[in-house]
Amino acid sequence: MSLFASFEKLLSSILLPIAEKIDKQVHLSAVKKGMVVLTPILLLGSMAYPLKALKNVFSDSAAVQEWFINNTYLIDLLIKFSLGFIAIYTVIAIAYFLSEGYKIYTVGAIALSLFSYLILTTSVNPDGSLDIRFFDSKGLFTAIFVAIASVEIYRFFTERKLVIRMPEGVPDFVSSSFELITPTAFIAVLFISIRYFVADFTGGLLVPEILMEVLAPVVGSLDNLWVVWFVIMLRLLFWFFGIHSAVLSPILSPIFVQYLSENIAAKTLAEELPHFVTGGTFSAFVNFTGSGVTLGLVIAMMIAKTQRYRKVGQVSLVPSLFGINEPVLFGAPIILNPILFIPFVLGGSLIGIFPLVLMKYGFLAKPFFDPPYLPLFFEGYLTAFDWKTPFVQLVQIMASFCVYYPFFRIMDKQEMIREAEVQAEKEKKSVFSKKDDELLDELGLDF
Structure with missing residues (x-):
């Protein structure tokens, strides 16, 4: 067994079970979907600051300036009722998906949560x-835990039949409402008791304050470039073994949401933005042209000497411009390809983290907007409206080509040899077929 095959077997035995457990774990699945x-x-909350910035674009228009002076509160409402209530929406979303997974009364589960x-x-x-x-991002992790705990308590009561059952013939919505009485009473006593004892023990603090303090090392870890680099490499390692990197989203997404909210709040107050990484920066820079920044490989394939790779490159180009690189992941392929392990996992992580390093040290503006998926350069520019962003991403493309090309040349040469062997085999068969025809002609036989 080759060294790479042994390495592949070892990592597969470690990563695949972890990924399967995370993907099938009902609570993590509910968090991810939520x-x-x-x-x-x-997205709506992120749009607030760009909308306010329109005032500067029309600085010469007195009418526009007057409108903004009189109606800025509308934009502030957009912030308040989006990011300002993000914990409430989180409770609803996670309670919905978790109760749906358990197939219990969804409306009741949401109400209890x-x-x-x-x-x-x-x-x-x-x-x-x-x-x-604590309705905003400060209550986000409390919202996650409360939604899970409330739904689990509700499920326990329903499965153990510790609920009030109505006679046959009573409408379902009435029966379901009566079933909520006992779990609601229990939850009220439980959470009021938790609140009382936490406040009594800590001198008046609320549960979200305690939870934020406990989780501070975990939440704050993504403000460290080394930790972010490790996360990027781990995501690419999952992809290399054919596991979608979304398995990490239940862990990363809540932190990204909190970071984005805090950056927007700081931007609104004209303060320095605290975080260099959000979901938007991962999408726009770390996954620029797809996980592993694979546009350089696509370009290399388009100028390949072999027909197969040129076709894969042509098919992969347009999706790559929109950050979709499954055609090259499975078409090259990158997945389980030992030749591309180093450029994809190591090279892709270094190229992906490069803009984040610039943000961390102030050479590139930090993000305050998570734009939707947009084509090349647009998404990165919109994260912070920094004119330097397209130039940084051009550097990413050039670096991607330089990293992937030497390794791809090995693949291209191997494919040239294979194509030559296939062509030689075809020519050989053609020669034998021609000789057979000539022999049949000499014998006067015609089939």
């Missing part, structure tokens, strides 16, 4: 107004 559902809300979250995080101010400061 984070994806939040994308439109995050929201009820639990409000008990743990909301206070009443002296003037009678509600203190909802």
Whole structure:
């Protein structure tokens, strides 16, 4: 067995079971789906600062300036009811997907989860107004845990039949409502008790404050370039073995959402942005032209000497411009190809993290907008509206070509040899066929 085959077998035995468990784990699956559902809300919240910036574009128009002076509150509402309530939307989304996975009453699960979250995080101010400061990203991780815990409690009560059952013939919506009574009572007592004991033990702190303190090392770890580089390499390692990197999204997505929210808040207040990595920067720079920044390989294939690779390059070009590189991942292929392991995993991670290094040290603006998937250069520019971004991504493309080309040349030469052997075999068969025809003619036989 070759060295690479042994390495492949070892990593497959480690990574594949982990990926399968993460993908099939019902709680992580609900978190992943819930984070994806939040994308439109995050997009709307991210648009707030660019909308405010339009005031500067029309600086010579008194009418536009006056409109912004009188109606800026509308944009502020967009921020408040998107990012300002992101924890509430998280509770709803995760409770929905988790209860759907368990096939229990979805509306009831969402109601219980929201009820639990409000008990743990909301206070009443002296003037009678509600203190909802943990409805934003500061309450995000509490929202995740509360949604999971509430749905699990509800499931426990329903499976153990610890609910009020109505007689046959009662409408389903009425019966389901009565089934909520006992779990709701239990949850009320449980979460009020948790809130009381946490506040009593910590001198008045709420659960989200404690949870943020406990998770601070984990959440803050992605502000470290070495940790981000490790995460990028791990994602590419998963891809190399044919495992979609989305298996890591239940861990990464909540952190990215919190980072984006904090960056937008800082941008709105004209403060320095605290984070250099968000979901948008991963999409626009780390996955630029696809995971592993594979456009350089696509270009190399388009100028290949072999017909097969030229066709794969031509088919892969347009999708790569939109960040879709499955045609080259499976067509080259990159997956399980020992020749491309180094340029894809090591080279792709270094090229992907390069713009993030520039952001970290202030040479490139930090992100405050997660744009939708857009073609080459547009998505990267929109993350921070920095004019230097397209030039940085041009460097990424050139680096990608330089990294992939020497390794691809080995593949191209191997394919040239294979094509020559196939052609020789065809010519050999053609010669034998011609001789057979000549022999049949000499014998006067005609088939």
